Amino acid sequence: MDAARFRLLNDWQHDFPRVETPYAELAQTVGMDAEAVLAAYRAWLHEGTVSRIGPVVASGRVGASALVALAVPSARLAEVAARVSQLSAVNHNYEREHLYNLWFVATAGSAAQLQETVERIAVATGCAPLLLPMEEAYHIDLGFDLGFRPEYGGRQVQTPWQAAAPCRLAEGERALLGVLQHGLPAVARPYAAVGERLGLSGAAVCAMVDGWLLSGLLRRFGVVVRHHELGYAANAMCVWDVADEEVADFGRRLGAEAGVTLCYRRRRALPQWRYNLFCMIHGKARAEVLARRAAIADRLALDRWPHAVLFSRRRFKQCGARYMPDAAASGVREETAHA
Template sequence: MTPIDALDFRLLNDFQRGFPLRADPWSAVGTQLGCDAGDVLARLARLRDAGKISRVGPVFAPNRIGASTLAAMAVPVADLPRVAAIVNGFAGVNHNYRREHRYNLWFVAAAADEAALAALLHAMGEATGCPPIALPLVEEFHIDLGFDLAPGQAWGRRTRHAVSADVPRRTLSAADWRLIAALHDGLPWQPRPYRSVADAAGLDEAGVLATLSGWLADGTLRRFGVVVRHRELGYRANAMCVWAVPEADVSRLGHQLAGHDGVSLCYRRQCDAPDWPYNLFCMIHGRSREAVEARRAELATAVGLDRLPHAVLFSTDCYKQCGARYRAPDAVAPPTATRSSLAA
């Protein structure tokens, strides 16, 4: 594993949010780190090439543009590579993992609206022979969508609060959709990256910066900054921990759970599948399986979840991990479901 020094650590941890929205962001970052813009770009490029970051760019809040859901399939183990490749080939799939459960393939799917999302999931079932279950977000207790590399610090505490998933969806203009498309892969490694994005979207630099600032202010963007790959940074164990909680208690217990250190994500989801009774979810990451298991047990006891039906789904394989690819409602693209190789 390529070592990181103190400046690398600050780049990775401190700039996952609050990344400068100004014409010369690399210089602004360098000023905070005590180095120049060239060094910032060189370090980011090295971290990207080592697989430690995927991009520097926007992370949209769930369901603020388009519709999305967590979904799962029960796939015969021998058939997982084939089915995962088919799922990866559909536009709108941005994360796809194997987990230890009868429902062993878990992915996030996004589409322009609920009807398009339902059609997408149906098409996946037809193409794979494994109908997915959908688990739409109902209430979020902590979905910061960053990854705290210094657990126990204030970084992970300040944005935790319960938010209903039933929020108005932003109406986007054609220019907004062009900007989103231009930012799919993050900022380009250019001295004036926002101007390059503006040129690609047919906009002006000042307008791009104003739009991004507005989206951060109104919650359309959850954050803008460095997107890290936790596995490549040594956090190779992660488990999706789920409980079946009485509906009258799930909000209270979810809020309590989200307030503890070690919880990367925490939310309430809906599911009508008779063999999936779980409605409270949290993600726990660690450097070892034993550390994750120990923290899960501590959290369950602390919150009062230890006597409720539960399951622990460790991730064993990552078939796809990238930023969500949002498309304008009229930008319909057929799925490339015959793709034969797994996405990185």
């Protein structure tokens, strides 16, 4: 991949241009023809390298979400995973190396609706779910830096995010978010194309997105890449059972490690699940991930706490969260979700 195309994938995971012709603006910045930029994004969307170009909603600001785990008999895993993946409320669904071997993220319009969804999954699958809502985030929804070099050390410690009151969206905002959650179309004037469906101008769409970013409703607006398609075939969910009075300090330090792609505290589900500190580490091979995890744990003296490493085995589904009903996005294709 040449330098210009690398920048198209990496540099606009945040702050994708909110102008009438964003792809033309990117073309001018990286020194490419506008049609070539559009063709590149269309190809990446089609092959699944890019999941979508659009909003990443801050956890807890619209509706409710939680990590959910099931302990599924191995003979039934594919069948149960398929049932779970069929639900539009589920946006990530992975097999992981553990007794609790099926892990997915579920979202809904409210905490009550989320609970109903999880209960329906329990009935449909015959498996008792672990519901693990997030309590504090230390590094999350910030993109996947394709040029990071963990050997260069850590990054700046971020202000932890804690659960905030959900935003109250007007009907028009809900409709727009319902369309944008599927991503911008790869056309010359994408905001105008989105606005046309809703009776809005392209400028009005951009202004609404700007407002969401300023209010904290969105963590970012940009290119959402899939790590596996980019060669990062190994990923591990690393967990620790850290004393409640110390977990925030360890979480901030862990989230500042350059090799960590996600880091947060989740509610325990005792007695089945004791762990409260989570991070994700991605790499191109299992040995690379294990070495990175070992170095981080040694640096922070983390492994004095009970811990586990859950490598991903199979990806059953990966797409953006659906906080708004799909009906709100009628006419928008979902094929680019590439589940």
